[in-house]
Amino acid sequence: MVSIYKIALLAIHGTTLAIKGFSQIPTDSLAGEYYLQGVMETATAILLKPDSTFEYFYSYGAVDRQGQGLWKVIDNQLILNSRRKPKTDYAMRTKVVPGDFITIKIICGNPQILSLFDVTLYTDEGEKYGSTNSEGMLKMKRSKVNSIDLFFTLCPERYSSFPINSADNYFEFKVEPWFAEIFLDNVKLTITDTGLTGEHPLLKGSDFSFIKAN
Known part of the structure; x- marks a missing residue:
């Protein structure tokens, strides 16, 4: 799997790729780093921050993309929402x-x-x-x-x-600056003992597994 430290946001207004790593967050709470498991040639990571914001990273082939927004928990489900997607890119x-x-x-x-x-x-x-x-x-x-x-x-x-x-x-x-941005609309993930399971905003299916980093 590609390390999150190697996932780069696709440059839109230049050729430089911005590398962004996860900050260290205590793992005794829901906040932390989660990594997609079991999907060939695809890397996805979620950073849940203690202030209820998140960053979402996706890498497949030649493209690296990023999204962000707010997270909340309802009935043991993590729900991710970005800002509203602009009408056109x-x-x-x-x-x-x-x-x-x-x-x-x-x-x-x-x-x-x-x-x-x-x-x-x-x-x-x-x-x-x-x-x-x-x-x-x-x-x-x-x-x-x-x-x-x-x-x-x-x-x-x-x-x-x-x-x-x-x-x-x-x-x-x-x-526009957001044309490759990931927009998450009510993406739901069930909280488990080892991480999260549920939807992926860019892949078909509803049983993707994300393991929390130690």
């Missing part, structure tokens, strides 16, 4: 430019991820699919665009959809 700007193309442009401070966006265009000529290149751009034959779906391939559990009510053919999407 991108700020869109559109305009008309000369030419016979539709242009999609991703704006992000981390050039390493610019090629990792999938795009679905809903046009008068039907659906069109494509992916951005290393410069964060995608061009397609021009037609009237009615809506755009934007996916970041390293965060497959969510996407952003944008209705289009104009004849614009240039669409720029600036990545």
